[in-house]
Each structure stands twice: as C-alpha cells, then as structure tokens.
Amino acid sequence: MATAFSVPKFAAQPFNPISPTSQQKPLIFPTAASPFLGSTRKLLHLSSSSQLNLRRRSSGSVFAVSDIVKEKKSTSIPSLLITKEEGLELYEDMVLGRAFEDMCAQMYYRGKMFGFVHLYNGQEAISTGFIKLLKQQDSVVSTYRDHVHALSKGVPARAVMSELFGKTTGCCRGQGGSMHMFSSEHNLIGGFAFIGEGIPVATGAAFSSKYRREVLKEADCDHVTLAFFGDGTCNNGQFFECLNMAALWKLPIVFVVENNLWAIGMSHLRATSDPQIYKKGPAFGMPGVHVDGMDVLKVREVAKEAIARARRGEGPTLVECETYRFRGHSLADPDELRDPTEKAHYAARDPITALKKYLIENNLSGEAELKAIDKKIDELLEDAVEFADESPLPPRSQLLENVFADPKGFGIGPDGRYRCEDPKFTEGTAHV
Amino acid sequence: MLATASQRILGQSFQNIRPAVSVLRSYSSAAKQITVRDALNSALDEEMSADPKVFLMGEEVGEYQGAYKITKGLLEKYGPERVLDTPITEAGFTGIGVGAAYYGLKPVVEFMTFNFSMQAIDHIINSAAKSNYMSAGQISVPIVFRGPNGAAAGVGAQHSQCYASWYASCPGLKVLSPYNSEDARGLLKAAIRDPDPVVFLENELLYGESFPVSDEVLDSSFCLPIGKAKIEREGKDVTITAFSKMVGYALKAAEILEKDGIYAEVINLRSIRPLDRSTINASVRKTNRLITVEEGFPQHGVGAEICASVVEESFAYLDAPVERIAGADVPMPYAANLERLAVPQIEDIIRAAKRACYRSVPLAATA
Numbered sequence: 089m090a091t092a093f094s095v096p097k098f099a100a101q102p103f104n105p106i107s108p109t110s111q112q113k114p115l116i117f118p119t120a121a122s123p124f125l126g127s128t129r130k131l132l133h134l135s136s137s138s139q140l141n142l143r144r145r146s147s148g149s150v151f152a153v154s155d156i157v158k159e160k161k162s163t164s165i166p167s168l169l170i171t172k173e174e175g176l177e178l179y180e181d182m183v184l185g186r187a188f189e190d191m192c193a194q195m196y197y198r199g200k201m202f203g204f205v206h207l208y209n210g211q212e213a214i215s216t217g218f219i220k221l222l223k224q225q226d227s228v229v230s231t232y233r234d235h236v237h238a239l240s241k242g243v244p245a246r247a248v249m250s251e252l253f254g255k256t257t258g259c260c261r262g263q264g265g266s267m268h269m270f271s272s273e274h275n276l277i278g279g280f281a282f283i284g285e286g287i288p289v290a291t292g293a294a295f296s297s298k299y300r301r302e303v304l305k306e307a308d309c310d311h312v313t314l315a316f317f318g319d320g321t322c323n324n325g326q327f328f329e330c331l332n333m334a335a336l337w338k339l340p341i342v343f344v345v346e347n348n349l350w351a352i353g354m355s356h357l358r359a360t361s362d363p364q365i366y367k368k369g370p371a372f373g374m375p376g377v378h379v380d381g382m383d384v385l386k387v388r389e390v391a392k393e394a395i396a397r398a399r400r401g402e403g404p405t406l407v408e409c410e411t412y413r414f415r416g417h418s419l420a421d422p423d424e425l426r427d428p429t430e431k432a433h434y435a436a437r438d439p440i441t442a443l444k445k446y447l448i449e450n451n452l453s454g455e456a457e458l459k460a461i462d463k464k465i466d467e468l469l470e471d472a473v474e475f476a477d478e479s480p481l482p483p484r485s486q487l488l489e490n491v492f493a494d495p496k497g498f499g500i501g502p503d504g505r506y507r508c509e510d511p512k513f514t515e516g517t518a519h520v
Numbered sequence: 521m522l523a524t525a526s527q528r529i530l531g532q533s534f535q536n537i538r539p540a541v542s543v544l545r546s547y548s549s550a551a552k553q554i555t556v557r558d559a560l561n562s563a564l565d566e567e568m569s570a571d572p573k574v575f576l577m578g579e580e581v582g583e584y585q586g587a588y589k590i591t592k593g594l595l596e597k598y599g600p601e602r603v604l605d606t607p608i609t610e611a612g613f614t615g616i617g618v619g620a621a622y623y624g625l626k627p628v629v630e631f632m633t634f635n636f637s638m639q640a641i642d643h644i645i646n647s648a649a650k651s652n653y654m655s656a657g658q659i660s661v662p663i664v665f666r667g668p669n670g671a672a673a674g675v676g677a678q679h680s681q682c683y684a685s686w687y688a689s690c691p692g693l694k695v696l697s698p699y700n701s702e703d704a705r706g707l708l709k710a711a712i713r714d715p716d717p718v719v720f721l722e723n724e725l726l727y728g729e730s731f732p733v734s735d736e737v738l739d740s741s742f743c744l745p746i747g748k749a750k751i752e753r754e755g756k757d758v759t760i761t762a763f764s765k766m767v768g769y770a771l772k773a774a775e776i777l778e779k780d781g782i783y784a785e786v787i788n789l790r791s792i793r794p795l796d797r798s799t800i801n802a803s804v805r806k807t808n809r810l811i812t813v814e815e816g817f818p819q820h821g822v823g824a825e826i827c828a829s830v831v832e833e834s835f836a837y838l839d840a841p842v843e844r845i846a847g848a849d850v851p852m853p854y855a856a857n858l859e860r861l862a863v864p865q866i867e868d869i870i871r872a873a874k875r876a877c878y879r880s881v882p883l884a885a886t887a
Contacts, residue, residue: 229619261656270655277622277659278651282642288612289647292619299625303601304572320757329612490653491691493660493715499747499794501835502801506747 157394161296169385174453178384179447179458181220182212182440183465185236188245189415191469192235192252196419200477201252204281205266209237210382210414213439214346215240215387217387218314221395227275229290232345234279237316242274249472262482263490275311283317284324285342290315291330294341312398313341321350322365331372331406332485343369344444345408346381352417353425381409382437385446412437432509439476551732559733560590560722563708564628564871566740568598571626574601574712574798577617578630587632588668588727614640614665618647621663626712631667634683634721649692662715666708669697669721670764670815671863679850682816684763685825687719688793694746695793697721699767700731701736703790706744714746721792722758723764749796755785758809758873761800761826763789766813766864773869782877792822800826801834808839809876813864818846843872 107480170178189207196205208215211233219228219240230237238248243259251258252266261270268279279295282288290313297311321327334341345365349356357363368375379390387409394405412434416423447453491497496507503510554562568574580587582595595603606613607731610631617627633638637644647655648661650755670682688695698704704722736742745809752767753774762770767788774784785803789796804810810830812823830842848862874880 161797224702227623260654260658263656264654268649268654270658272655272658277619278647279654280647282646284641285615285647288615288643289619289622291612292616292621293623296617296620296623296625299601299620300577305576326611326615328618329607329609332607333612333616349671390636440544489657493652493657493662494695496745496747497694497716497794499791500796501799502798503801 101270107256110112115143124210128180145311154403168450168452169389170452175443175447175452176457176461178216178220179440179453180386180461181216181240182221182384182443183462184239184245184468185212185215185463186440187462187469188235188239188248188472191249191473193419195252195413195473201266202254203238203265204269204418205230205252206233206418207415208233208413210434211346211348211411211437212236213384213387213443214316214344214381214409214411217384218316218342218344218391218395221388221391225311226395227277227290227293227311228315228316229277229286229293230269230281230316231286231318231321232279232281232382234267234269234276234316238269238271238274238276238279241271241276243271245274245468245472247271249469249476250479253479254481255476256480256482256486257475261490263486263487283321284326287315287317287321287326287330290343291334291339291341294334294339294398295337297340298337310340310399310401313339313396314344314395315341316346318351319345319347319349319356319365320354320359320366321345322347323360328368328372331368331374331404337374338401338403338492340401340504341404342394343404343406344399345406346411347408348411348413350413350417350426352421355425364408366406366408372408374404376406378408378410381411382439382442384439384443531541541774545700551734552738553730553732554701554738555730556698556701556704556722557588557590557727559704560708561592561594561729562738563705563712564591564870565597567709567712568594568602570740571712572602572626573624574626575604575620576628576630577604577613578581578608579608579632581630582607586630588724590632590722590727600811610636610639611643614643615647617663618643618651618661621648621661621717622651622659622738624662626662626664628664628666628712631665631810633672633679633724634667634669635679635681636840637665637667637683644687644693644717644719645690649690651692652716653692660715661717664708664711664714664718664720666711666720666722668724668727670723670850671847671859672673672724674854674856674859675852676854680852682721682814682847683719684792684814684816685821687721688795688822688825689820690793692716692717693793694791695721696746696791697723697763698790699726699764699788700729701733701753702731702737702751703744703788705733705737706742707746707790710743710746713743718746721764726765726768729768744790747791747794747796749799750788751799752788753784753786755783755807757783757785757807758876759785759800759803759807759810760811760813760825760869760873761787761789762813763792764815765824766815769864769866770813770869773866773873776866776870777873780874780879782873782879784873789822795825797829797833801830804834808837810838811843811845811869811872811876813845815847815863818844819850821846840876840878843876845869845872861869 119253138459178454189209192205215236228237228241235248254262256262267281270279278286294313295311302307322378366376366378378388380386390407394407397405444458496506498507501507501510551765581591582603584591614629617629620627648663652660671680687693696707698707711720760770771785774786777784785807812826814822823846845864845868852862854857
C-alpha cells in the first residue's frame with residue numbers, strides 16, 4: 089500500500105496507452121477517429137477489462153491501489169475491509185444520499201424547490217468513502233453538487249431540505265440555497281457555484297490548519313481538508329495553481345476529483361488533452377492515485393491512506409475517482425448527449441447495490457436489516473420534507489442581515505448615526 | 521484635539537528656552553512627518569505583533585521587501601511563516617487567503633497593483649464578499665486586500681485603472697482609500713481589525729509623500745472609523761469631494777480658489793464603501809454646490825454615486841448642477857502629455873468650481 093504513495097517526483101512513468109482496462113482511459117484513438125470523441129470509445133475497451141488488471145501493476149507506482157486491494161481479497165483468506173458497524177454506517181450514508189437526491193427531484197417537479205439543483209445520484213461512494221473517515225474538525229469544500237457532501241459531513245437532513253426549500257430553518261437560513269451549503273459547526277465550508285472556486289479556498293483552510301500548528305503553536309491541530317471537484321475543473325487554472333502551492337507548502341489537503349466523465353454536455357475526453365487526471369499530481373510533486381469511484385470500499389481504502397498522509401504532515405494527494413452521475417448535470421438538463429449504453433453500464437455498477445451484495449455475501453448483514461435501514465431513511469426524509477414544508481419563509485427583515493459581520497458596514501445614515509443602530513433598519517424597507 | 525493643544529503649549533515653552541530652534545518647531549507644532557509608506561509599514565508591523573493570526577501574503581512581500589517597499593523589514597521580524605512570498609498566482613493565493621480567513625486567520629493579501637486583482641476578482645467578490653451572507657452569518661471573512669490603485673506615472677493602460685467604483689458596488693465589501701499618512705495608518709489598522717473583507721486602495725505616487733502626523737496617530741491603538749469621511753478644509757461656497765491622490769489636488773485647488781474669493785470645502789472620502797452620505801449631504805446643504813473628483817473612468821464611477829445620492833437627498837439645496845470630474849473615458853495612454861490630459865489636474869478642478877459658482881460659461885460635456 090505504501091508504494092502507491094511514494095512521491096515519484098521525476099520518475100518517468102512508463103507510458104502504457106494501450107493497456108485497456110476499466111480504469112484507464114485510452115489516449116491513442118484508433119485512426120478512424122471521428123471528431124466527436126464520446127465516451128463510447130472508452131466503452132469499447134471496458135468489455136475486455138477484468139483479466140488484465142493484474143498486468144497493470146507493473147506500470148508504475150501511482151496506478152490504482154484498488155488493484156492491490158482486489159488482489160488481496162482473492163488470494164488470501166478474506167480479511168474483510170470493514171466491520172459490520174462500519175458497513176452498516178456506509179450503507180446508511182449512501183442510502184441517505186441517494187434517497188435524499190431522489191426526494192429533491194420529486195420536490196423540484198412539485199415546485200417546492202427551485203433554481204439550480206444538481207443531484208449526486210451515482211456518486212455516493214465517493215462522498216461516503218471519504219467523508220465518513222473525517223473528524224468533526226476536518227473540513228470539506230465542495231461544488232454546487234453539494235447536498236450529499238453536506239449530509240455525509242453530518243448536517244441534518246432537515247436543515248439541508250429546508251435550505252433547499254428556501255426556508256429560514258435551513259442550514260444557511262435560506263440565504264444560500266442548493267449551491268451554497270455552509271455549516272461552520274460541521275466544517276462544511278461551501279458550496280461554490282464557480283468551478284475551481286472551492287479549490288483555493290480548501291487550500292486556504294488547509295493552510296490555516298498548518299498555520300495554527302506551526303505559528304500559533306496549537307500542537308494538536310492536525311485538521312485535514314478535502315476538496316471535491318469534477319473533471320471539468322481539472323482544466324481550470326486555479327486547480328493547477330493550488331496543486332503547486334499545496335505541494336510547495338506541504339499542506340494537509342486531499343484533492344478529490346469526482347471524474348464522472350461529463351461536464352454538463354462536454355465529454356471529458358473532448359475537453360482534455362491528457363484525460364488521465366491522476367497523472368497531474370506527480371507533475372507538481374504529489375502522488376496521484378486513480379480509484380474506482382463506484383466501489384465504496386476501494387474509495388475508503390485510498391481515502392484512509394491519503395487522509396493519514398495529510399494528517400502526518402506529508403503533504404497533499406491527488407485522488408481521481410472514476411464515477412458517474414445517473415441523472416443529468418442538473419434538473420434542468422435534458423441529458424441527451426450521453427449514450428444510453430454507457431448509462432446502463434454504470435447503472436449496473438451502482439455503488440449501493442455493490443455494497444449491499446458485499447455485506448450479504450460476507451455475512452456482515454442480512455436483507456432484513458438492510459431493508460430496515462432503507463425504511464428508516466425513508467421515514468427520516470419524509471420527516472425532513474414535512475419539517476421543511478412547515479417551516480416559515482424568511483422574514484423581510486432578514487434581507488439586510490448578515491451582509492457584514494460588523495454591521496457598521498452599512499455606513500452612516502442621514503441622521504448621522506450608524507444605520508445599523510437605527511431600530512427600523514432591519515424592518516426591511518427598500519430605502520437602505 | 522488635546523494632543524494638538526498640548527503640542528502648541530510645548531512649542532511655546534520651547535520658544536522661551538531656545539529661540540533659535542523654536543522657529544522651526546512652531547511651524548510643525550512638534551508634529552512628526554512620516555511618509556505614507558512608513559505609515560503603512562508601521563501599521564502592518566504593529567498589527568502583526570499585536571495579533572499572531574495576522575499574516576501577509578503576496579508577490580515579493582518577503583525577501584524583496586515589498587514591490588513598493590511597504591512590507592520592508594517584516595520578513596526579518598516575523599519570519600517566512602507569517603510573511604509569505606507567493607508564486608504569481610493571484611486567483612490561487614487570493615483564494616487561499618479567503619480559505620484561511622474562513623477559519624479565523626487574518627490574511628493581508630497584497631496585490632502588486634489592483635489591476636492584477638482582476639485575476640482574483642472571483643475570490644474577492646464571490647468567496648469573500650458574499651460568504652457571510654450566503655452562510656447566514658456562520659462564516660465571516662476577516663481579510664484585507666491591499667495594494668496600489670489607479671494611475672502611476674507612464675505605466676500604460678493595463679497598469680493604471682482605478683478600481684474604487686468596481687469594488688464599491690459590491691455589497692459585502694468595505695472599500696477604503698486613504699490619502700495622507702494619518703489615513704493610511706488609521707484605516708489600515710481598522711481594516712485589519714475588521715471582521716469583514718476590506719479592499720484597501722492605496723496610491724503608488726503617494727507612497728513617498730510625507731505628511732505631518734500627531735502623536736495620537738503614532739500610538740499603536742490608533743484607528744480611524746470605517747464609513748466616516750473627513751472634512752479636510754472647511755468652506756462655504758462649494759463642496760469638493762475626493763479620495764486618494766485627488767484630495768491633494770483638491771486642497772491645492774481650494775487654496776487657489778480662495779484668492780478668487782471662492783471658499784471651497786474639501787471632503788476626503790476615506791471610505792468609498794460605505795460612503796459617508798450624511799457628511800456629503802450636510803456639506804452640500806451648507807454650500808449648495810458640489811464637485812466630485814476621482815481618477816477613475818467617469819461612467820458608473822464614484823462621482824456618479826455621490827451625485828445620485830445628493831440628488832436623492834438634497835435636491836432642493838442644489839443651486840447648480842453637480843460637476844463630475846473624472847479621468848478621461850479612454851484607456852490610459854502612455855505618452856506623458858496624453859497621460860496628463862487623461863487624469864484630472866488642478867486646473868480642471870478650479871474650472872469646475874468656477875462653473876459651479878457661475879463665474880464662467882459652462883463648457884460642452886468633455887472628458
């Protein structure tokens with residue numbers, strides 16, 4: 089396991105473009121390449137995958153750790169990767185994520201939710217696999233696809249649902265919305281609409297952890313930050329700027345790429361010169377790891393090592409998780425460009441079904457217990473929707489609140505006193 | 521107030537003892553002169569030593585002693601963990617500063633000039649200014665963005681823009697622009713202590729100018745209030761509002777106008793957002809005429825906002841149309857004579873004042 093994370097600073101990676109496996113995207117396309125490099129090309133290689141996994145081990149120390157995990161499982165007497173409690177916790181978290189997002193879709197079409205809503209169906213393994221390993225004080229920074237990150241980090245479903253309904257009981261009092269989930273209690277610091285915007289903020293949070301330990305002398309401050317972002321973001325300048333600075337200053341951060349192959353309707357292969365994102369890590373002096381993002385156990389193993397590395401002070405890691413979103417980019421996306429065969433392929437690799445199968449096959453749990461969890465989550469969500477429905481809308485006076493931490497930022501009124509001291513200030517008149 | 525009174529007394533007592541030296545003393549009334557550069561440097565120094573959470577970040581702030589030597593000596597004093605030389609990655613390091621501020625640290629991010637802040641403006645507006653609102657008060661961002669703003673000498677179009685009106689239009693930001701050393705010290709200290717994001721617009725040409733400061737200003741707890749303008753010179757005929765370098769021009773124009781019998785009141789805005797509308801309106805109600813001076817582009821500028829504010833609140837008091845003096849509506853040219861034409865000069869202020877006072881025929885609208 090350790091070898092996967094040795095920093096191969098200037099070691100030339102043996103470039104092995106035509107070793108098609110399920111975990112590597114082809115770089116050289118057959119000569120009859122059409123200009124439309126859809127993911128169907130990848131699909132052709134997928135079918136001839138599984139037996140070739142073992143061969144890939146030789147091609148470099150930064151390739152999929154999941155291979156080694158898989159190998160271990162099949163050759164030795166299975167020492168299970170998780171205990172029963174952990175397994176059930178993972179299952180429950182993933183089911184919560186899936187059911188919540190499905191409920192969001194329902195509520196959206198009923199008109200209770202509005203604006204931009206981006207759902208996470210299919211990617212639950214990443215959120216659960218990583219975030220369930222964190223402490224409360226560790227931070228998570230996400231993108232606009234942040235509902236499930238919020239739930240995994242511990243923000244109550246009620247608070248998230250109310251926020252989506254725009255009610256005052258939401259985690260941000262209805263002022264943030266679907267794309268801007270913040271919770272200082274759970275150290276979820278966003279929720280950013282611009283892609284790439286969260287990466288420098290996450291790097292800053294990691295910086296603050298290091299600063300607290302080294303300059304402010306808070307000796308036990310070893311908080312780790314996780315930055316979640318997509319494949320499209322990996323072409324953005326801020327991503328590279330932060331890979332550089334995080335490695336330069338050895339910040340305790342893990343950059344998690346949720347590569348679902350599509351940025352709205354732009355296929356990753358059409359947009360990127362070298363689609364293998366994990367290779368961009370070593371270019372900046374940090375390990376780059378690729379993992380199957382549809383398998384929560386594999387993700388968890390990789391996450392354990394990356395987070396431990398950061399906590400020890402050894403610096404950042406770039407983890408590319410290959411995953412897929414079962415729904416469109418947002419609820420307004422007609423999702424016409426993706427090939428149905430591709431969708432079917434990934435639907436067959438549903439992370440929740442996979443974990444369920446694992447738990448049952450390894451006698452960690454039974455159907456009945458898992459069904460009980462499903463039911464519990466359904467009830468939780470119904471309660472959340474009811475709570476959100478019954479919650480009040482924000483009052484008019486809330487419009488002007490929270491612009492500044494120091495409300496004197498509204499300046500001085502016509503009577504010469506600070507506007508915020510005027511008792512009528514937050515009564516919500518348009519005359520600000 | 522008390523400080524200056526005691527200094528006068530001191531000055532007089534010295535006069536009794538040592539007449540030769542007292543001539544000089546009585547002019548400066550025992551006040552020190554410091555440059556704006558030293559004022560900023562001392563403010564940063566004091567705030568960094570008072571609060572270990574304050575740290576500096578920017579290009580060349582450390583070993584180079586600051587691109588304009590504002591951060592001179594701070595690396596030696598506080599070490600590389602608190603004075604960070606960054607790579608040339610404005611978007612990246614501004615975002616890092618914002619992320620650190622989310623967790624209670626107090627970064628002071630330096631932009632070599634505010635023109636470069638355009639590469640990071642997403643973080644200034646979207647992740648700094650709007651965060652307290654989006655998170656409903658859970659996350660405040662005690663960050664300061666500082667650097668030189670506006671035209672310097674002969675640096676061309678891409679290094680000369682004034683960003684006061686751009687940043688001042690955004691709720692969630694506080695925008696400050698000092699003129700003299702007292703402003704520089706007081707406002708920077710207030711900005712660093714403030715729990716909200718502050719954009720601190722300095723001026724490169726003012727860095728080397730010295731201004732007299734009282735002992736009160738040199739005290740380490742000296743702070744100026746954010747949102748309050750200062751009346752630099754009292755008058756009764758016309759109000760001139762200005763900020764940063766234009767305050768100096770306005771003061772000189774006021775001196776010249778005095779000879780023609782026009783007594784101008786010069787307001788140093790100090791704080792562009794929040795704008796001290798009450799001081800401006802009170803002054804206009806007294807003088808009935810207004811001239812706004814700024815270096816930036818005229819459309820949607822600071823002067824436009826002041827004019828609208830005065831028209832909304834003190835329309836009946838205006839005896840003449842509000843005169844807006846701004847930079848020319850062109851990207852800054854390089855040639856020295858053209859550059860002089862593109863930036864307001866003292867003569868422009870004087871002409872505008874005379875027009876406002878009906879002492880001369882109004883020109884057709886020009887830059």
